[in-house]
Amino acid sequence: MDTQTKGLKLAYFFAVLNAAIIGFSFLFTKMALVHAHPIDTLTYRFAASFIVLSIPVALGWIKLSYRGKPIFKALLLALMYPLGFFTLQAFGLQHATSAEGGIMYAFTPVVTMIIASLFLKETTTLLQKLSIFLSVFGVVFIFIMKGSSFNLSNLGGLSMLFLTCVAFAGYSVLARSLSKHFSPAEISYFMMGIGFITFLVVSLTKHIQGGTLSQFVALSGNGTFVLSIIYLGVVASLITSLTANYALSKIEASKMSVFTNLSTIVSIAAGALFIGEEITVYHLIGSLLIIAGVIGTNYLGRKKTVPLRADTLKT
Template identity: 80%
Template sequence: MQQNGLKLAYTFAVLNAVIIGFSFFFTKVALGHAGPLDTLTYRFAASFAVMSIPVAFGWVKISYRGKPVLKALLLAAMYPLGFFTLQVFGLQHATSAEGGILYSFTPVVTMIIASIFLKETTTLLQKLCIFLSVFGVVFIFIMKGGSLHLSNMTGIVLLFLTCLAFAGYSVLARSLSSHFSPAELSYLMMGIGFAVFLITSLTGHVASGTLGDFLQPLQSGTFILSAVYLGVIASLVTTLTSTYILSKIEASLMSVFTNLSTIVSIGAGAVLLGEDITVYHWIGSLLIIAGVIGTNWLGRKKAKASAKAALPVPLSTSSK
């Protein structure tokens, strides 16, 4: 039974990488019709509305009584609030290539934070595999002409803080998985995200006298489709599955899967936008895949060795 749970967790981890990889495309489409804050508002409106249906009908049971709600609120402050706010303003002061390079360091940051707060340990080979996956992403962006420019220091700092926000979310979500169900955490996070981004967006429109522009994106079927994908698939589904994953495997092992989204975004760009795939794309993708497989294979090998070592030693009986 435990083995089936691990298989499902790894399946969800790959699925999340695929979903996030396509989310870059849908985000570009949505931002062509609405500003960043309006896009985030509609994104979380869709996710909160969809999840409210089974909650309202009692199909999904939600209860926060006697549970560490303050920690859950801190979780929501890290993701989605902190992560997306820092990302939006970070990309206003930096390039998307810089964002991709910095986001690739999320597994490294997660590994460090998880070792401090969750006492998770990784072997030297696992650390090397994590760095291999990071190098694969960085290699692709550098070969595309991307680099970090000190003139964009404000954006670089904000984008690096998104790594801290996501790493903090991964670590805290793993510790809260024993108190909350995936649905309870996800519903709280989606609700808070919707409320805060809605208030922020409407306040900005009122201040600038553009309140009429708030509903304008809904005239586009393309925007609605993008918002539904970003809200329901890329936010709600990934949050539900991430919470389940973190209840089964270590935060440092899950975080390395985020770099697979780079491979998916390359494939999505080739199929949907007609972008070219070059030799360096293949090399970088192979490095990423090798790093992800190596990190988790070594992790399972370490877990089996630990479980075997923990087994009680049978007492020897002498024959009479």
Template identity: 40%
Template sequence: MPKEEKKAIIAGLVCSFIFGFSFLFTKKGLEVMDTYHLLALRFSFAFMVFVILRITGYVKVNFRGKSLWPLLFISFIEPILYFIFETIGIKLTSSSETGMMIAVIPVITLVFAFFLLGERPNPGQIFFIFLSVFGMVFMIVMKGKLEVGENLIGTLFVLGAVVSAGLYNVISRKISKEYTPQEITYFMMIVGMVFFNALSIIRHIMNNDLINYFAPLFNLKAVVSIFYLGFLSSVVAYLLFNYMISKIEATRSSVFSNLTTLISILAGVLLGNENFYWYNILGSLFILGGIWGTNRFAGKKELNYA
């Protein structure tokens, strides 16, 4: 395996680890503020971190002579559409249904990548992609209390999140030849900051509560949550993810989404005193095997994005 691909896979593993633990910090943050307020402060802090990184020279961003429309489009898909769909969908559906639908992101990405990028995974890769999906679904089914389709609107919102994630994987890959991972991530943070702050401020005005907009910054639990989500989950993880997807096919990178979910389960076990059963171990092996196989049996040909 070429060195660049190895670095990309390592980046995928690290960002999956960061994203996996983000659920715990999101849960802690939501104990102090509502979802959109947390997102607003998260992306505001991420933007400030990027400004510091640019000033100190650790991150180089140059949009001169480049069209911003592709960046606006991908930023509209994620973070805006993805987080809105996911937030509303989780509220309206069961955790089992949400988990099952999120698990099929690699399959949705595979379909989009086939039509939009011309990526054609070989039979071995397809098998391992579905093996990863099966591992996630297997754990959810074995856990019991499976509720599917009880709230159609909620299901549609979760489906919107899945489609948004799949599109993001493919479009980020497509525009990676024109923009660096730093440029893509930086622009995403700007759009996320502007949109979610505007949305949150409007909600605070409607609730006659604007005076408390910065109150979470004086709460230790909120500050820790904002730091983790803004710095690690937004700046570091998205930089790593956009780097990974610029180096390997979208179908290969998408299987890391199930690793993220697996790590979130392990984080709940280690830090949240949740139980870990035999079917979690077996499902974990399926997921890890799927990720290994999808990348191990990747073809060597260069893709054409025209």
């Protein structure tokens, strides 16, 4: 097995692993939000990510070099994810339901496919396009069968949730482009650092103005909150960032993005295992549609993954 094939197989493994981690993150997010404001949760989350990754960097185990590299594009990447994505998600969910958020997030692969075709010149076959829509339909089918629907009075919230799709799609496309210049660790460290500094400034400003700084500090002594943050910060942010950035250096953004819908299946399984939620026939049907869509997107196209070329990196 040659190095390229091994790298591609590892990339697909990381794509599935990411979906599993994100699927479980919904449970831990709910646990954290019981004790803290969304912005405070994000501050602690990215503090954990940045501090943990800083340890091997400080010890010299991970080498970083940003000199002569497109820092402005890396900053744009961080503005889309984590800053744009999580900020839009937090405020969007204040005006819309989590079910509406789940439905909107399912359209991320479609948005990614469009943006990747424009900026990376990625092409997809008709069968791949149909497979992407099949995975999206699988997620939407599950939510609709649960009785979820769109409330147009929440148009502001829905708009922000749709923009989270655009932000994540933009991140996927730009991260693949930047993989030519930065290592996965360099991209991840930059993203985590920008996220940590920005959310920390916002949190501290909010608490100082409100005279509640002691409440912010007290969160570090809450066992349940800290456990949630360890998972969200180290596993759901840091590990997924490293693995996603690696996968995007090997797999087209349009192929990678469809794996996000697998997180719906994992969240269903997690709900059944840990909080006793019922799994019904429509859950199984929707899950099969999602899996079929993921497989179709990645195996019904060209035989080989299109290599990333210099002339496709113009953004």
